Structure formats: structure tokens, C-alpha cells
Amino acid sequence: AQKITQTQPGMFVQEKEAVTLDCTYDTSDPSYGLFWYKQPSSGEMIFLIYQGSYDQQNATEGRYSLNFQKARKSANLVISASQLGDSAMYFCAMIPSNDYKLSFGAGTTVTVRA
Amino acid sequence: DTAVSQTPKYLVTQMGNDKSIKCEQNLGHDTMYWYKQDSKKFLKIMFSYNNKELIINETVPNRFSPKSPDKAHLNLHINSLELGDSAVYFCASSLGTASGGGYTFGSGTRLTVV
Numbered sequence: 665a666q667k668i669t670q671t672q673p674g675m676f677v678q679e680k681e682a683v684t685l686d687c688t689y690d691t692s693d694p695s696y697g698l699f700w701y702k703q704p705s706s707g708e709m710i711f712l713i714y715q716g717s718y719d720q721q722n723a724t725e726g727r728y729s730l731n732f733q734k735a736r737k738s739a740n741l742v743i744s745a746s747q748l749g750d751s752a753m754y755f756c757a758m759i760p761s762n763d764y765k766l767s768f769g770a771g772t773t774v775t776v777r778a
Numbered sequence: 779d780t781a782v783s784q785t786p787k788y789l790v791t792q793m794g795n796d797k798s799i800k801c802e803q804n805l806g807h808d809t810m811y812w813y814k815q816d817s818k819k820f821l822k823i824m825f826s827y828n829n830k831e832l833i834i835n836e837t838v839p840n841r842f843s844p845k846s847p848d849k850a851h852l853n854l855h856i857n858s859l860e861l862g863d864s865a866v867y868f869c870a871s872s873l874g875t876a877s878g879g880g881y882t883f884g885s886g887t888r889l890t891v892v
Contacts (some may be wrong), residue, residue, distance in 0.1 A: 697876060697878075699879070701883070703819075707866060709886070711879075711882060716877070716878065755821065766813075768822075770819070771820075
């Protein structure tokens with residue numbers, strides 16, 4: 665079974681600053697995918713970024729980048745130039761390549777201060 | 779156009795009632811899922827269908843019965859609702875095992891049992 669760990673239950677960040685959300689995972693599968701989702705107070709799950717375990721480069725999507733360190737089994741999300749609208753809960757998730765089940769971490773709540 | 783749409787968004791009902799949640803996706807995906815998010819925001823898979831065939835059936839009370847009439851639809855019927863069923867239920871879809879990303883969630887249905 666896959667285990668996803670997000671050790672930061674809550675974080676505060678100043679507007680326009682960068683923030684890093686930690687995620688570590690435990691799997692014996694050699695091939696897998698890593699996801700980050702944003703859940704604002706309105707409740708929907710918004711896909712942010714994806715990283716495949718064999719991707720050579722770290723994924724980036726606009727202000728989001730994924731700091732993937734395969735040997736350490738970590739997939740930290742970096743949000744640059746934080747905006748007030750970034751205040752939300754963020755979930756890290758992992759899926760083995762031969763599986764359909766997405767396993768989630770417990771989430772990190774980010775609050776952006778003006 | 780909403781990619782994965784769920785109805786209703788909110789559902790308040792009394793204990794013992796039977797209710798259904800509907801989900802439709804227009805992404806051309808072949809796999810659909812039901813996830814449950816509990817009061818602590820933890821997300822866990824309940825069921826998955828691939829091309830109308832049930833492929834994941836986690837430890838869920840048999841009061842919960844999914845039905846997939848076609849690849850684009852997945853409904854969840856819940857019999858004899860209990861207080862502990864109160865949660866947010868998310869539908870999701872993917873193309874196969876989502877290698878390369880593309881695991882999309884609906885906006886959720888908040889079920890409150892009173």
C-alpha cells in the first residue's frame with residue numbers, strides 16, 4: 665500500500681512570497697505518478713501539477729513547480745509569488761503506473777496574508 | 779463546459795432515507811471513481827469502474843451501490859443513510875491508469891444526514 669505524508673498541517677505565507685509544501689511518499693512500485701491538488705474553501709478539487717517518476721525534468725505549471733527528489737521519495741510543491749487566492753488546502757497524491765487508485769496525503773492548509 | 783459534473787451539490791436528508799448522487803464526464807475518459815472526504819478532509823477511494831466494469835471496491839458498507847450505465851456516467855446510490863455517512867463525495871475520471879496525469883475530479887456533493 666502507498667503512504668503519502670504531508671507533515672505541515674498549516675502554513676502562513678506573505679503575499680508575493682514563495683512557499684514550499686512538503687510531501688514524501690512510500691512505495692515499492694518502480695513507476696508511478698505524483699499529483700498536487702488545490703481545494704479552496706468552495707470545496708472543489710483543482711488539479712495543479714503532475715510528475716511522472718521517470719520524467720527527467722521537474723514539472724512546472726505557471727507559478728507552480730514540483731521539486732521531485734526520487735531518491736528521497738519527496739515531491740514538494742513550490743508556489744511562487746503567492747496571491748490571496750492561493751489560500752486553500754493542498755493535497756499531494758500518488759498513483760502507481762499499473763493502478764487506478766490515487767492515494768492522498770492529509771493535506772496542508774495555506775493561508776496567504778496581505 | 780464542466781468536465782466532471784456531479785449532482786446535487788448539496789444533499790440534506792434524514793437517517794434511514796435512500797439517496798442517489800449522479801456523475802457525468804465529457805472528457806472521453808474510460809475510468810470513473812467515487813471518493814469520500816471525511817470531516818478531517820481525508821480523501822479515500824470507494825469504487826472505480828473501467829469501461830462499465832467494477833474494478834475497485836474498497837471496504838465500503840453494502841448500503842453503498844455504484845452503477846455505471848455507460849463510460850460517461852457513474853452514479854452512487856446509498857440505502858438506509860446513517861449519520862456517519864455525512865461527508866463530501868467526489869466523482870473523478872481518468873483515461874486508463876492516468877499515466878501522464880489527467881485524473882479529474884468533480885466539484886463534490888456535500889451529504890448531510892440529520
